[in-house]
Amino acid sequence: MKKNNLIKKIYSLMGESDKRFFAILFLFSIVVSIVEILGVAAIMPFISVATDFDLIHEKWYFYFFYKTFGFSNPVNFVIVFGLVLSGFYIFRSVINYLYFHLLARFSKGRYYSIAIKLFQKYLDRSYRDYIASSKAELTKVLVSEGQNMTQVLSSLLFMMSEIIIIIIIYGVLLWLDWKITLLITLFLLINFIILFKLVSLKIKEAGKAREKYERDFFKIIHGVLGNFKIIKLSNSGEKYLNRFQQAIDRLSKSHILYDSLRELPRLYLESMGFIILIFIILYYIYITKSDITKYLPIVSVFVLALYRLLPSFHRIFGSYNHILYNYRAIEQIYDEMLYKSENYGDKPIIFKKGIQLKDIYFWYRPGKIVLNGISFNIRKGEKVGIIGESGSGKSTLVDILIGLYRPMKGSIYIDDIKLDENNIRSWRRKVGYIPQKIELMDGTVAENVALDDAYDEKKVKEVLKQASLLDFFEKEHEGIETPIGEDGIKLSGGQRQRIAIARALYHDPEVLVLDEATSALDMETEQEIMREIYSLKGGKTLVIVAHRLSTLEACDTIYHLKNGKIYRDEP
């Protein structure tokens, strides 16, 4: 991936407050850098004046302070200088600590904001996009890549502040001796290119592998925890354990490769530092043809500069490699953010007369048409049954009717008002839906019925009664406060369906849609619940998808779905 592309992506992923925080931290990092450089530079004049008091009168800057603060004795001057310097070093530590604290707040805080943005994006995703995405992948991006991205941001910040340090040190070095500084630059550049070829490209590869195996890792966990019963029964635990071991083994190999490769630049640069130093000394010996006493101060400046410069180079390189290792995190989060949010409107919709489906076409894959020009009307208060073979498109039709899917062609009209992005949310609120595959949350019965922990107790009880479930929880359990376990694990299939029925009734919908909602119930319970549903007060409009014709006995109209077309059957 091109670097400017990466920077663009990072920039677009940051919110306004992130950018502000980043800019403040960047400015702060420059202050810290200057303090750092002063910290390294200030010790030299102190040692030189402490070893030679004459310098107080020889160097204008010593003399300026000596005179301004009215010193009469060099010993006092050096003692005060030493004390001020000690104070400065304490200040340096404090400001450094503050910087790292802010950096931690930045990186952890950014995870918070990225995670919220991602989660919001997941929630706003259309049902169609949601169905097409892998749940393991969504979890991985939210949990792992979000963290990796914040580390990329910290690395970027580190890199930028270290570049500033290097520019300042370079300025000083160029001023002292531009020729040798340019030579050092050339030397470092060559090393940089060698290191890049040797290390960075491999780290980038390791980063790609990291992302791939981390995906496998999450996929296996999701797969096993979601199919635990089947895996137990088929005795395939061992097989999954092996796959898990393989994924984790490869993942840790990528981490090991990265951890060991990232140490290489430090070792390499350290040895290069010593070599550069030897060459500087040899250079001065060569040009003077004598020893380097005269050049000792300038050599010491280079020693100190390299002492500070090499770790900076190492950090820049380390941060750069860290970004390369985690660059897939940015790409993935960026891709997730590209998903179009539904952004549907809430324009009120009035349902007094009926629903009209006009020439509805739908397909999941081009060429595989599921609904092939469906038209029919549902009067308000009508009880409509839909039958058809498995795979004929009943659930798809119902999903279009309730506003979860948008038809490729054709429209739905509610009392002559077209259902579109301006009013879909308002329509969805009028609909109570009981799906084929029920998803329950880890919570109490009441929380699952109301989908909220602030619920109306009376209403919860009323709808549970309608779903023939209240007695069961009140007699044998803790009433509506009974915990049902993750995905309702503590309930039978029929009880899960009845919770879903109570849930659909809770908001007193105008239209009730049942997609094989009673298939897990025995005949007697099914009939009892259907009787209750058919006699619901308020003349609800019912759309019932069922396999058993007996379920549809009380329907006014029955439609038969076949080969993508709909036919009216007389009940």
Ligand SMILES: Nc1ncnc2c1ncn2[C@@H]1O[C@H](COP(=O)(O)OP(=O)(O)OP(=O)(O)O)[C@@H](O)[C@H]1O
């Ligand atoms: N998310 C999807 N992606 C691709 N194809 C899909 C998807 N969902 C359903 N289909 C296909 O669309 C067709 C209609 O499916 P649908 O679930 O609407 O049928 P159905 O009549 O409700 O079936 P059943 O009675 O078995 O529930 C089927 O051929 C199915 O394979």
